[in-house]
Amino acid sequence: MMGPWYGPEPGYSEWGWPGFLFMIVSMVVFWGGLLAVVLTVLRHLRLADPPRREAERILAERLARGEIDEEEYRHRRETLGGRR
Structure with a gap:
């Protein structure tokens, strides 16, 4: 519907319910993508550390x-970079 100033009425957009x-779909895709990026970065950071710990454990x-x-x-241990 057109408002008094030839625009959509308050609370409505030109696109209507679509x-x-x-x-809604755009927001779900945005937040899902952001969550995927954060989880990928965290997983990468977590996986980057264990090989050194494993090497130190074997050395011990x-x-x-x-x-x-x-x-x-x-x-x-110094060669591996351990500081304990």
């Missing part, structure tokens, strides 16, 4: 079994 449906196990001495352990 415009409202388009707006080798020290505990006596396969390497403490000096070699410290040297290899």
Whole structure:
């Protein structure tokens, strides 16, 4: 319907209910895409760290079994970038 100034009445758009449906779908796609990006970044950051921890764990196990001495352990840990 046309309002007194030849525009849509207050509360309505020129698209009517299809415009409202388009707006809902657009918002779901936007927030879903944003959530997917955030989860992908978090997953990437989480997966980037464990290999170093795994290497440090194996190194500590080798020290505990006596396969390497403490000096070699410290040297290899520094090479891995461990700071403990």
